Amino acid sequence: MTEPLALYVHWPFCVSKCPYCDFNSHVRESVDQAVWRDALLADLRHEATLLPGRRVSSIFFGGGTPSLMPPATVAAVIGEAAALWGLTDDCEITLEANPNSVEVAAFADLAAAGVNRVSIGVQSFDPQVLEFLGRAHSGDEARRAITAAQAHFRRASFDLIYARPGQGLADWERELADALGFGTGHLSLYQLTIEPGTRFATLAAKGELVPPDGDAAADLFDATQAMTRAAGLPRYEVSNHARPGEESRHNLTYWRYGDYAGVGPGAHGRRLAQATERHKKPENFIAAVERNGHGLKVETDLPPHERATEAMLMGLRLTEGIDLARIEVRSGLARDAFVDADAVARLAGQGLMQQTGDRLGVTDDGILLLDSILSEVVRTG
Ligand SMILES: C[S@@+](CC[C@H](N)C(=O)[O-])C[C@H]1O[C@@H](n2cnc3c(N)ncnc32)[C@H](O)[C@@H]1O
Numbered sequence: 001m002t003e004p005l006a007l008y009v010h011w012p013f014c015v016s017k018c019p020y021c022d023f024n025s026h027v028r029e030s031v032d033q034a035v036w037r038d039a040l041l042a043d044l045r046h047e048a049t050l051l052p053g054r055r056v057s058s059i060f061f062g063g064g065t066p067s068l069m070p071p072a073t074v075a076a077v078i079g080e081a082a083a084l085w086g087l088t089d090d091c092e093i094t095l096e097a098n099p100n101s102v103e104v105a106a107f108a109d110l111a112a113a114g115v116n117r118v119s120i121g122v123q124s125f126d127p128q129v130l131e132f133l134g135r136a137h138s139g140d141e142a143r144r145a146i147t148a149a150q151a152h153f154r155r156a157s158f159d160l161i162y163a164r165p166g167q168g169l170a171d172w173e174r175e176l177a178d179a180l181g182f183g184t185g186h187l188s189l190y191q192l193t194i195e196p197g198t199r200f201a202t203l204a205a206k207g208e209l210v211p212p213d214g215d216a217a218a219d220l221f222d223a224t225q226a227m228t229r230a231a232g233l234p235r236y237e238v239s240n241h242a243r244p245g246e247e248s249r250h251n252l253t254y255w256r257y258g259d260y261a262g263v264g265p266g267a268h269g270r271r272l273a274q275a276t277e278r279h280k281k282p283e284n285f286i287a288a289v290e291r292n293g294h295g296l297k298v299e300t301d302l303p304p305h306e307r308a309t310e311a312m313l314m315g316l317r318l319t320e321g322i323d324l325a326r327i328e329v330r331s332g333l334a335r336d337a338f339v340d341a342d343a344v345a346r347l348a349g350q351g352l353m354q355q356t357g358d359r360l361g362v363t364d365d366g367i368l369l370l371d372s373i374l375s376e377v378v379r380t381g
Pocket residue numbers: 014020021022023062063064065066096097098099120121122123159160161190191192193194195
């Protein structure tokens with residue numbers, strides 16, 4: 001029995017570009033909706049020829065701002081995936097939404113198209129912070145969007161960005177309490193990262209934007225863990241929290257090193273020993289589809305060591321950790337080839353990692369040191 005497949009669909013357009021964002025997102029005066037629908041469907045058909053005989057267990061419309069997609073295009077993509085592969089009975093179909101009123105007005109049609117989970121980019125409820133983050137919505141619109149999402153979709157989640165310049169612990173605790181008050185089963189709580197090439201990176205380089213230092217950020221993180229745990233939404237990944245059973249199944253597939261197909265500009269895909277990457281710039285993607293019938297740019301063979309390393313980098317983000325036996329099967333390598341047992345023993349002694357049988361994980365104390373832990377335990381060959 002083959003494992004089910006996760007499907008990622010990228011929509012690259014946004015109303016405006018946020019100054020912190022380095023996602024593959026673009027502002028365009030107009031988008032030829034018929035061209036984009038046909039291109040995504042063609043790309044999907046091509047993926048299906050490479051990954052036959054699978055059933056799709058999750059679809060994730062990410063962006064960019066996929067809540068700007070015409071619901072008819074969302075329905076067409078879901079319908080094509082169902083026709084090409086078949087969907088599992090409980091297929092999770094998530095769409096990332098911005099909380100602008102126009103997009104919220106489309107929620108009913110998106111639900112009718114088959115979307116059963118939304119992830120809303122709220123970021124903050126505070127008007128000054130929203131302005132600082134360059135967001136095109138108000139705090140009230142964000143509140144209305146969450147409530148509307150809870151009414152229209154089986155599951156709703158939203159994102160907040162914290163550890164912002166000048167943000168104190170009490171401010172964040174208030175904002176998080178407010179967020180938890182909505183009672184969604186899932187929350188994504190990201191610490192602000194300064195991504196190279198963004199407007200925030202330029203400001204930070206000039207000393208005009210100063211994020212909290214490591215200790216202050218750690219205090220914010222610890223408060224986040226305590227409050228979400230008390231509310232019944234513990235962390236299951238570095239930045240993701242869920243009521244048990246409400247985790248994003250789609251993202252769990254990435255972190256558990258499962259197979260996924262990716263269509264649309266810049267989308268990545270991975271199946272056991274191959275990684276795929278599509279043309280990133282919207283215009284190049286459309287030109288590739290017109291030329292070749294699909295947007296695939298490169299397909300790379302993943303050597304065993306790379307598979308094992310990536311599985312560890314992804315899996316150790318999860319509180320459940322990694323299954324060493326599964327990575328041995330997925331990579332064809334014995335565990336000694338990809339994990340340094342001495343380093344694990346040392347870190348376990350310091351309370352930063354824990355191992356039970358084949359399961360190896362990073363503890364709450366270790367998670368903020370994840371990068372240095374990875375550099376110690378992952379054998380890169
Ligand atoms: C693909 S993005 C956003 C989707 C949607 N367009 C939106 O803005 O709501 C997914 C999430 O990543 C987070 N994010 C993006 N850039 C970030 C950064 N530099 N630091 C922290 N979080 C970031 C935001 O919370 C955002 O909602």
